[in-house]
Amino acid sequence: MQQTNDEVSSHQKQNLTALSIAAIGVVYGDIGTSPLYTLKEVFNGVHSIPANHANVLGILSLIFWSLLIVVSLKYVVFIMRADNKGEGGIMALIALMQRVTEKDSRLRWILLVLGIFGAALFFGDGLITPAISVLSAVEGLNVATPTLEPYVIPISLGVLIALFKIQRNGTASVGALFGPVMIIWFLTLAVLGVIKIFQYPDVLYAINPMYAVDYFLVHEWHGFLVLGAVVLALTGAEALYADMGHFGKHPIRAAWFLFVLPSLLLNYFGQGALLIHDPSAAVNPFYKMIPEWGIYPMIALATIATVIASQAVITGTFSVTRQAIQLGFMPRMEILHTSAKEIGQIYIPFMNWGMLVGIILLILGFQSSSNLAAAYGVAVTGTMAIDTILAFVVVRGLWKWSWPTTLIGMAFFLSIDLAFFSANSMKIVQGGWFPLAIGIGWFTLMSTWKRGRQILFERLREGAIALEPFLASIAEHPPIRVPGISVFLTASPEGVPHALLHNLVHNKVLHEKVVLLTVQTMDVPWVPNEERLEIHPLGNEFYRVVIYYGFKDDPDIPDALSQCKIEGMEFNMLETSFFLSRETLIPTKMPEMALWREKIFVHMARNGSSATAFFKIPTNRVIELGSQVEL
Structure with missing residues (x-):
C-alpha cells in the first residue's frame, strides 16, 4: 500500500509540474513581458520622473507591493477560490453572481450591467496588449542601432499579421513550444536581474513599503499620476483567473509563486539597480541591461515571447466570446474547432480579423509603445475593480461571510483598484479614450442583444398558442401523419412553435413522431452527458425534449439527440426533419x-x-418557415 501511495504521489507531482509548465507558456505571457516597457514608461514616459536614487527605490517598492497585493493576494490566492466548477474569468463570475442574487432582482440587474461592462472592457484591453507587447520587443532595434528605427513598425505589423493568419490552423503544434520558450524567457529575466543586483545590492531595500509611502509624500499629485505607468507591471493579472479552467488552481499558483513572480521581481530590481548606477538608461532600461553582443538574440527572444503573450490574449478573446454567445449576450457566430482532442481550442473568424484590423489601426495611429502606454490601463483597471465587486458578492453568497468581513475585504482591494483606475483616467485624453470607446461599444452591443432577445421572446410568447389545448385539438381532429420524425426548435417550453403551426397550416400533415426541442444554456461551464437531456412524453406521439449545455460546452443537437432513449424512436438523420422559425424583425416605437x-x-x-x-444540424435536413415580429 505504501508503494502505491508513493506512486500516486509521484504521478500527481509529475502532472502538477507538466501543467505548471504549460501554464507558464499560456497564462503568464502577458505579465511576463511587462518588464519590456514598465520602468521605461515610468522614467521616460508621459508623466516621467527623474531616475534618481529615491525615485527608483520608491517605484520599485510600488511595483513590488502591487504584484504582491493585486496579483498574488487578490487574484492568485483569493479570487481564484471563487470558481464556477473549476472555471474562472469575468463570464464565470457573472454566472455565479446571477445564481447568488436570484432573490434580489434589482441588485442582480445592477451587477449584471456592471459585469457586462467589465466583459466589454476586456475586448478593449485585448486590442492594446498585442500591439504594445510586440512593439516593445521590436523597439529593441532602436537600442541596437538607430538606423533600424524606420523598420520597427513594418516588422511589428508583419509579425502580428502572420500571427493572426495562422489562427485558423490552430495552436496545438505551436502551443507545445510555449512552455519551454517562456521558461527560457523568465530564466533570462532572472539572470539579467541578478547580475545587476550584484552590482548594486542596496536596491533590495525597496522591499520596504516605506519607500513607496515616502515617494507619495514627496511627489504628492505627480506621485499619484505615476500609478498610470506602474499598472503596466500588472498586465495580464486577469488572465490568471480567466485561464483557471484550462490548468487548475494549483498549477497556476505553483508556477506564479515558485517561478514567475521571483523572475519578474529580480528583473525589475535589476533594472532599478541599472538606473541608479546609470540614469541615462531610462530611455530603455530593459535593453540597456544587455551587453551589445546579446541585443539581437534578446530582440528575437523578446519578439517570440510577445507573440506568445499575444496568442494568449487572442485565444482568451475567442473563449470569452463563445461564453458570451452561450450566455445570451452576443449573437451566434461561426466557431471552428482547430483540434479534435481539445474542445477549448477554437477559432472565431469574425473576432480574429476584427482584432487584427483594430491592432493595425492602433499601431499606425500611436506609432510607438510609449504612445500606446498612454492608452493602456483604463480598461484593465476598470475590469479589475469590477472583478473585485463581483467576487465579493459571490463569496458573500456562497461562503456566507459576515457583512463586516465582506465589506472590509472589498474596501481594501477596491481602494487599490480605484486608485489605479483614477490615475489611469488621467490618460483618457492622451489615448485612454480608445479602449474605453471599444468597451462602451461592446457594452452597447452586448446589452442591446440581451435586451432585444428578451423582448423578442416576450413577443413570441404573447402570440403563441397554449400547448395543451393544441394537443387536445390534434387528438380530436387528427391530421394525416407521415413516416419519420419532425423536430421543431423553440425557445419557449409552454407554447406551440410557430414553425409547427405554419407547417400544419400549409402542408396539412404531421410526422409520426413530433419533438418540441428547447436548448437551454446553464450558468455552469459544463453539463455532464448523463444530465444533457430531459424527455417528457406529451401523448399522441408528441415529445418535449430539453437539451442542456454549459456556457463552455460545444452545442451539437444531432449528437445529443442520438442519446435519446424513447421507445420505438431512433434519431436517424435520414428520417428526421428539423423545422426552424426564421423571424423577420421589424423595429417599432x-x-x-x-x-x-x-x-x-x-x-x-x-x-x-x-x-x-451553430447547432451542427445537417443543412439538407432543415426546413425554415418565416414569420414577422414587431419589436
Whole structure:
C-alpha cells in the first residue's frame, strides 16, 4: 500500500509540474513581458520622473507591493477560490453572481450591467496588449542601432499579421513550444536581474513599503499620476483567473509563486539597480541591461515571447466570446474547432480579423509603445475593480461571510483598484479614450442583444398558442401523419412553435413522431452527458425534449439527440426533419427599447450565424418557415 501511495504521489507531482509548465507558456505571457516597457514608461514616459536614487527605490517598492497585493493576494490566492466548477474569468463570475442574487432582482440587474461592462472592457484591453507587447520587443532595434528605427513598425505589423493568419490552423503544434520558450524567457529575466543586483545590492531595500509611502509624500499629485505607468507591471493579472479552467488552481499558483513572480521581481530590481548606477538608461532600461553582443538574440527572444503573450490574449478573446454567445449576450457566430482532442481550442473568424484590423489601426495611429502606454490601463483597471465587486458578492453568497468581513475585504482591494483606475483616467485624453470607446461599444452591443432577445421572446410568447389545448385539438381532429420524425426548435417550453403551426397550416400533415426541442444554456461551464437531456412524453406521439449545455460546452443537437432513449424512436438523420422559425424583425416605437437600439438588434440578428450551423444540424435536413415580429 505504501508503494502505491508513493506512486500516486509521484504521478500527481509529475502532472502538477507538466501543467505548471504549460501554464507558464499560456497564462503568464502577458505579465511576463511587462518588464519590456514598465520602468521605461515610468522614467521616460508621459508623466516621467527623474531616475534618481529615491525615485527608483520608491517605484520599485510600488511595483513590488502591487504584484504582491493585486496579483498574488487578490487574484492568485483569493479570487481564484471563487470558481464556477473549476472555471474562472469575468463570464464565470457573472454566472455565479446571477445564481447568488436570484432573490434580489434589482441588485442582480445592477451587477449584471456592471459585469457586462467589465466583459466589454476586456475586448478593449485585448486590442492594446498585442500591439504594445510586440512593439516593445521590436523597439529593441532602436537600442541596437538607430538606423533600424524606420523598420520597427513594418516588422511589428508583419509579425502580428502572420500571427493572426495562422489562427485558423490552430495552436496545438505551436502551443507545445510555449512552455519551454517562456521558461527560457523568465530564466533570462532572472539572470539579467541578478547580475545587476550584484552590482548594486542596496536596491533590495525597496522591499520596504516605506519607500513607496515616502515617494507619495514627496511627489504628492505627480506621485499619484505615476500609478498610470506602474499598472503596466500588472498586465495580464486577469488572465490568471480567466485561464483557471484550462490548468487548475494549483498549477497556476505553483508556477506564479515558485517561478514567475521571483523572475519578474529580480528583473525589475535589476533594472532599478541599472538606473541608479546609470540614469541615462531610462530611455530603455530593459535593453540597456544587455551587453551589445546579446541585443539581437534578446530582440528575437523578446519578439517570440510577445507573440506568445499575444496568442494568449487572442485565444482568451475567442473563449470569452463563445461564453458570451452561450450566455445570451452576443449573437451566434461561426466557431471552428482547430483540434479534435481539445474542445477549448477554437477559432472565431469574425473576432480574429476584427482584432487584427483594430491592432493595425492602433499601431499606425500611436506609432510607438510609449504612445500606446498612454492608452493602456483604463480598461484593465476598470475590469479589475469590477472583478473585485463581483467576487465579493459571490463569496458573500456562497461562503456566507459576515457583512463586516465582506465589506472590509472589498474596501481594501477596491481602494487599490480605484486608485489605479483614477490615475489611469488621467490618460483618457492622451489615448485612454480608445479602449474605453471599444468597451462602451461592446457594452452597447452586448446589452442591446440581451435586451432585444428578451423582448423578442416576450413577443413570441404573447402570440403563441397554449400547448395543451393544441394537443387536445390534434387528438380530436387528427391530421394525416407521415413516416419519420419532425423536430421543431423553440425557445419557449409552454407554447406551440410557430414553425409547427405554419407547417400544419400549409402542408396539412404531421410526422409520426413530433419533438418540441428547447436548448437551454446553464450558468455552469459544463453539463455532464448523463444530465444533457430531459424527455417528457406529451401523448399522441408528441415529445418535449430539453437539451442542456454549459456556457463552455460545444452545442451539437444531432449528437445529443442520438442519446435519446424513447421507445420505438431512433434519431436517424435520414428520417428526421428539423423545422426552424426564421423571424423577420421589424423595429417599432414601442417603449421597451429605443428605436436606434432596436435597429442595432435587427442588424445583429440578420448578420448572426444561423442556428443550423451553430447547432451542427445537417443543412439538407432543415426546413425554415418565416414569420414577422414587431419589436
